[in-house]
């Protein structure tokens with residue numbers, strides 16, 4: 001068996017321990033005589049799986065009782081529509097555009113109501129987070145929307161925007177469970193799990209109860225109403241059952257590792273190794289304003305597209321996979337999510353040093 005160091009932005013690396021456990025339980029889940037994949041989502045065994053998953057997530061994130069946890073499908077991209085359909089009561093919302101995912105969410109919201117772009121970092125190819133301490137928040141805005149960690153560009157909000165009392169809605173797909181979070185600062189936190197938690201096919205949405213109402217935009221399908229899933233505890237219809245089971249295992253793994261504070265420490269340590277090298281390198285350089293650097297996604301370039309391509313190719317041959325930057329920005333990107341071990345980053349930096357010496 002060969003395992004590579006996988007720097008993919010998503011679907012991405014998962015803890016090896018979790019994969020092994022899932023493999024052991026594949027044919028016979030704890031004496032059930034069947035795989036979790038083959039099991040009714042209404043069975044006792046599955047009920048335990050989904051209930052424990054929610055309880056462990058609540059414990060990890062310290063989620064208050066007045067927030068619902070929903071396991072949904074359709075990817076983070078479906079939330080770009082579900083959010084305005086469910087939350088745009090006045091048909092007005094403010095969007096801060098710090099990358100492609102925020103831009104897509106903003107564009108989608110414009111289909112359903114008045115979406116205002118109140119700040120953007122597009123002028124500098126999204127390489128920074130704008131000052132959000134005193135933005136022109138709309139009087140009648142139903143919510144303020146951000147993408148908290150910009151997977152493609154490698155920026156992260158270090159302070160949340162001042163929403164002047166409006167509920168904050170945050171896409172945390174690529175920083176979910178990477179550090180402690182104060183859930184009460186948000187109206188809604190959501191993300192696709194395939195970046196930092198589990199397999200593709202599950203979206204987790206954590207929503208303050210008072211925002212979940214029958215009052216959705218006319219024509220909103222039953223399946224796209226948060227209330228449908230909240231009332232049915234994510235079992236209105238067949239949920240992405242196997243994916244939720246793996247997420248549950250990852251929650252237990254994070255708990256065992258010491259929770260979100262320990263994750264943060266582990267992630268800071270890893271990111272520092274890479275950023276310190278980028279700051280001292282004569283060949284490679286980071287593309288993001290220092291104070292807005294993400295702990296999860298680290299884009300970098302040599303400044304020469306041919307040399308970038310050579311690096312990606314040789315890195316792959318050396319066992320470092322998926323270092324090519326997003327197709328829209330080029331260069332390289334190392335995604336170093338929770339499950340990436342420190343050795344992975346140390347070895348990558350070693351390899352980069354060698355490449356630099358050979359290509360000076």
Ligand SMILES: *Cc1c(COP(=O)(O)O)cnc(C)c1O
Nearest residue numbers: 075076077101151171173174192
């Ligand atoms: C990957 C990603 C998305 C899109 O997720 P899908 O599940 O493919 O729809 C949205 N937002 C962010 C921040 C992402 O990283």
